Amino acid sequence: MMSSPVLRIGTRRSKLALAQSGMMQRAIAAAMGLPVEAVELVEIVTTGDRVQDRRLLEIGGKALFTKEIEEALLDGRIDLAVHSMKDVPAEQPPGLTLAAIPEREDASDAFISTHYPSFADLPAGARLGTASLRRQAQALALRPDLKIEMLRGNVDTRLKRQADGDFEAILLATAGLNRLGLSEVIRERLSLDDFLPAPGQGALALQTREGETDADWVQALNHPLTALAVAAERGAMVALEGSCRTAVGAHARIDDGVLTLTTEMLAPDGSTRWRRSGTLVEAGSSGAEAAARILGERLGQEVHAAAGDQQVEV
Structure with a gap:
């Protein structure tokens, strides 16, 4: 009988978070040739879970769904974290990295x-x-x-x-x-055109400490096309300062080796929307992920420039 877990996964306590983390728990155990019991789920209550009566922008933004879990990862209380990608801030905390992005679900x-x-x-x-x-x-x-x-x-x-x-x-x-x-x-x-999703919507993020990305499960769970699409979307998010304070959408699709990214910013009352699209050919080539991120940043900057000084925050 195993006395201690081989790997500890940090997760929020909500039913959805536990469902998502349970999927990753089973997949990681299978990739490592271990019984599921050897991969432990460690439930962590975040500030975003505790405060339910206000918008996230009023209490500090979407990082409140990841902060306590990231602290546990840095402290060594867990070995990896499972997040909904759309909850992950644009910049990673020092010492942490996104090790794998599994295949995406429906982004709508x-x-x-x-x-x-x-x-x-x-x-x-x-x-x-x-x-x-x-x-x-x-x-x-x-x-x-x-x-x-x-x-x-x-x-x-x-x-x-x-x-x-x-x-x-x-x-x-x-x-x-x-x-x-x-x-x-x-x-x-809903239409992906009328309701352009949040950057990373439908994708999960598996976060580890830097230097711990060579585990067998990382290659087994990372889905290159999803990672590529998410890189483009998060590039746009960085340029648009995407957070709970701005109405920002970005979605990338890949067809026949061509990535097409659309990103937009909207006035909170819907009166104006600024949108740009662009493509990246040879999306399967070496360095494509960096190129996708650059494409996202460029399109995001174009949207930002189009919006100018007009009010886009609440």
Whole structure:
């Protein structure tokens, strides 16, 4: 009987985080030829989990979902961390690195409603629940008549509030619902064009200490095409200072060796959106990830320049 774990994975305590980390736990154990019990999940409550009554921008931004886990990694209490990529700040803390990015799930946003089959079918003045400034701005760009109301909490809490009639509809990430086995609640997978996702949406990040990226599981779990797409999206995020204080979207797709990246910034009220697209050929070549990041930064800078000094923060 194994007396201590071989590897300790730090994870948030939410049902979704545990589902995602459990997937990685099983995959890592298989890659290392170990029983699942040898890879331990260490649950860590983050500030972002504790504070549920305000938008993240009011309490310090999305880094509040990663800070305590990263501290445990730096302190040696865990050996790696599993994050939702869209929660990972643009810059890594000194001493830490993103070792692997597994294959991405569906990157789209999901429309959920008891009474209405699609976003377009919402009546004038309908209450739409979301805590995302990006989703708010994109929804208002299409439907300025909607009433956007703040909705935080775990997935179950959000679904219950919608079912209880607090909102006519809510928006969530499709990937999280799929991973929780709740895809049946989705009435519509929203267009990736109208609702350009958050940078990295649908992808996971496996974070380790620097110098610990040569483990067998790193190569086994890293998905090069997902890593390439995410590099482009996060490049745009850096240029746009993407955070919970700005409405920023970025999505890259790869077809026949060509990466196409689209990125945008929106006014919070949806009145204006600034968008740019670009391509990277030979996306499978050596150095493609760095080139993708540069493409993202360039397009993000173009969007930023187009927006100029106009107000894009709340």
